[in-house]
Amino acid sequence: MTESVEHTAGPAGAPHPGSEPAPGGYPAARLRLLQDSAPTGPDRRAALARLTDDWLAGLLDRHATAPGLSATALVAVGGYGRGELSPRSDLDLLLLHDGRSDPRALAALADHLWYPVWDLGLALDHSVRTPAEARKTAREDLKVQLGLLDARHLAGDPELSAALRTAAYADWRESAPKRLPELHALCQERAERQGELQYLLEPDLKEARGGLRDATALRAVAASWLADAPRGGLEAARTLLLDTRDALHLTTGRATDRLSLQEQDQVAEALGVLDADTLLRQTYEAARTISYAADVTWREVGRVLRARSVRPVLRGLLTGRTAGKGERSPLAEGVVELDGEAVLARTARPERDPVLLLRAAAAAAQAGLPLATHAIRRCATATAGHPLPVPWPAEAREQLITLLGAGPYTVPVWEALEAEGIITRLLPDWERVRCRPQRNPVHTWTVDRHLVETAVRASTLTRRVHRPDLLLVAALLHDIGKGWPGDHSVAGETIAEDLAARLGFDARDTTVIATLVRHHLLLVETATRRDLDDPETVGAVADAVGSTGTLELLHALTEADALATGPAAWSAWRGGLVADLVKRVAARLAGEPEPEGPDADGPTAEQERLAIEAGRTGGPVVALHTRAEPTAESAEQPPAQQPVGVELLIAVPDQPGVLPAAAGVLALHRLTVRAADLRFLDPINDGPVLLLSWRVAAEYGSLPEADRLRVDLVRALEGALDVPGRLAERERAYARRSRAVPAPPPRVTVAGGSSRTATVIEVRAQDAHGLLHRIGRALEGAGVTVRSAHISTLGANAVDAFYVTGEDGAPLADAAAHEVASAVEAALR
Structure with missing residues (x-):
């Protein structure tokens, strides 16, 4: 031979x-x-x-x-x-x-x-x-x-060729379970070496991730019969990259696959494209399509190979489940985990639940899971004729904020939504920044990916600000004006104002978001280019910012923006200059009027009625009901589309342990607290009654009955219900299957000067099972009285304020207050 x-x-x-x-x-x-x-x-x-x-x-x-x-x-x-x-x-x-x-x-x-x-x-x-x-x-x-x-x-001899081709396909299909992981490893190694085509200013059309090599790999996966890539737009994307490479070869006269900056104008002209930026944007869109198809395909390959790795009979004996059926773990209402993906529950009805897709995306990102393509497409199809009302209902806004605050896992979920056309449906102005290149070599990403990366960076800074929701939304929108002519900050201010109103923020919050977008470069440019010892410099920044709350948000946004730009955009020196400027501006703004105390709003008639009944009966009274949230277009929506909130009122005669007991019972019944208010009332002079007003949502499943909540609350107050033990057991079970990304550590501080009659303990932490229960137990263990509390859950962030006093009913001394704050923080770690 x-x-x-x-x-x-x-x-x-x-x-x-x-x-x-x-x-x-x-x-x-x-x-x-x-x-x-x-x-x-x-x-x-x-x-x-x-x-x-x-x-x-x-x-x-x-x-x-x-x-x-x-x-x-x-x-x-x-x-x-x-x-x-x-x-x-x-x-x-x-x-x-x-x-x-x-x-x-x-x-x-x-x-x-x-x-x-x-x-x-x-x-x-x-x-x-x-x-x-x-x-x-x-x-x-x-x-x-x-x-x-x-x-x-x-x-x-055609028979020689035909025999080889037949044998090659048979060999490939037989060896695919072993060879596909090897192919995947080669693709990953090449991506590490060459980078992602969709973000490179001088991309390699063949070797970079999302390039022609990946398209060829997808053909090989399809030939294995184990999995297949999403076909939508894939062939068109591959053809565009091939056409671009042809023009590059003809323009340069060389066998090159790298689209260099100096050749992009000529290649664009050869292709009949408007300019080099348009050429890059089309190239990025094609690469993004191939990259997304590769992500979905390799995930499916992994699922198939995992299923094949254990014999069905043995798997059934080991798990006690029917062969071939995966275990479903609930993530949120209508969303479960199955085979390493977030998918829709069998009972989910996206045609009746326009927020389901955002809820699924948020749950997937928080759990560190990919969002299944078929779940996205099913929701998109079901809601095509029933978009979210404008302004958005509160739950939709909260789910978007939760998605933005999930850290690095926000990116793949966001990219999946974008690949299926969801983002531009939700945020129409996103189309102008999608795949838009940035010619400044300091920038690592395209405009749209930079905005998402800024939100990822901002998610690590949410403990520094009182309104993490505004920070995350401003991070997502701060460069939204780059799709328009002129100063992108000026254009972005108008767009951000419109989008914030679309998302359902009130007028005050909308103004703050617009201000952050308009001045997102103000701090770093002033700190590095102006004399900070000049009072006019500090005064100009203070006038532009307007309040200490906005300044706090702008400081965090500035850092997140720089960190998301690239390694050359932020340094300890720049950070120090910006921090110095912020300190000076905060001192200038310190003369603002003192905010109103926590008891500025009186109780409603229903709250007074419940307090009277609790004082008369000597036991807890519970009322649970739904309420429609008015929106600009709610009257035109069918009943299934009406945004609904759930209000829970609990009135209890004052006694030790009410807050942790009530919060624990809600957690046991899988109720998520979106907002809450705690105050004391004395309606009939028979002793104070503690009134807790909650806005809650079922984590998944239906709402519990009010009588069931009242019975469990009575048992918890009497000590017959082991709330801490039950919550710990559930937390252990959840931890065994949880892949959630690590959140920033909790931060508990003493808010000086916030009240003359109480000490204000502020808690900022990741929302979690039983969080409010743990805070309540820690405060009770510290020997303080919670006179009132204001609970806010902004996306996945809990921002809570507790007005506490000592045994004498007076504010705590500074040292004691900081000891309480440290004890609460330790309990949350």
Whole structure:
């Protein structure tokens, strides 16, 4: 049997003595085709492949009848095998033989094929093998195996080519469970080395993540029959990258895949594109489509291989479940985890629940899970004719904020929503920044990804601010004006104001968000370019910001923006200058009027009625009811679309442990506290009554009955219900399956100067099961009285204020107050 012969480059020096001059017709015809502007894109690649096919077939036919030769065939593999021949593409060729030819005659035939190609200056990858040798090499070399999947007969014995192609596909499908993880590892290693095409200013169209190599890998996965890529837009994206590479080859006259800055204008002109920015944006969109398809496909491959790794019968014996059925773990109302993804529950009805998609996205990101493509598409289809009302209902806004605050896992969930067209449906102004390049080399990302990255960075700073929801939304919108002419900060202010109102923020919050967007560069530019000792400098910043609350948010936004820009945009020096400026501006703004105390609003008639009944009966009184939230368009929505809130009122005669007991009972019943207010009333002079007013939502499942809540609250106050033990048990069970990303640590502080009659303990932490119960127990353990409390859950962040006094009813001394704050913080860690 003849040994296989393989070369990867042309020989040095003069042509081989046995070679013949290339036929004059092919070089001339090739040149005419490449200079002809009529055929473009796929048509030109196919025409060039056909022209090359005819030439190579003629070479083989001319020499395949020489003495000593048996059956042979010439096969195109790789890109040439697919018939996609770019102007400077390599020719990937395999000379097949049946093993009975004379070795010297076979080598001479190979020379008659390879040297004419080299004489034309074309790159050539070639080999000479029997079908058995080709299969053996493919089993040892993944790249060879992938190339054989695109094998195409050019000339010679067609049975040799057909037999090899059939065997190659059979071998691939048989070895796929072992080979696909190897292919995935190669793709990941290449992505680490080359970067992500969709964000690079000078991308490699072939090797970068989302490039042509990844598109080829997806074809191989589909050929394995184990999984298939989402088809929507994939072929169009691949074609666009191939067209761009063709134009790059013709523009440079070189076999290059890197779209360099100095060549982008010429390539854009060759493609008939408006300018280089438009070219990059189209390229990024194509790469994003391929990257998303790759993410979904490799996730499906992993799921299939995991399912195959354990025999169904054994899996059923070990788990006690029916073979082939995965375990569903609830994540949120209508959302469960299944096989490592967030999917819709069987009972979910997206056509009746327009917030379901945002809830699913938030739950997926908080759990560190991908959001299943079919869940996104089902929700998108179901709600196509029933969009969210404008302004959004409170739950939709809260779920968006929860998604933005999930940290790094926000990114893949956001990208999945964007790939399916959801983001521009929710936020129409997003279209202008989507895939928009940033020519400044300081920027790592496109405009849209930079905005998401800024929200990711801001999520780590939420403990520093009183309104993390405003910080996260401002982070998402701060560069939204870059899609418009003029100063992007000025344009962005108007857009952010409109979008904030669309999301359902009130007028005051909308103004704050717009101010943050308008001045998101103010602090860093002033700190690094102005004299901070000049009172006019500090005064100008104070006038622009307007309040200490906005200043606090702007400081965090400035840091998040810089960190998300790139490593050159932030340093300890810049951070120190900005912090110094903020300190000076805060001192200037310190003369603001003191905010109203916590008891500025009196109780409602229903609250007074419940307090009277609790005082009369000596036990807790519970009322639970729903209420419609008015929106600008709610009257036009069908009943199933009406945004609804759930209000829970609890009145209890004053006694120790009410707050932790009530909060614990709510947690046991899987009620999430979105907002709460605690105050004392003395309606009939029979002793104070503690009134707790909650806005709650069922974590998943239906709402509990008010009588059930009252019974459990009585048991908890009497000590018959072990609330801490039950919550700890649930937390352990949840932790076993939780993949949630680590949240910033809790922060508990003493808010000096906030009240003359009480000490204000502020808690900022990640919302979690039983959080308010743990806070209440810690405060009770510290020996203080909670005179009132104001609870806010902003997305996934709890921002709570507790007005506490000592046993004498007076505010705590400074040292004692800080001891209480430290004790609460320790209890939350």
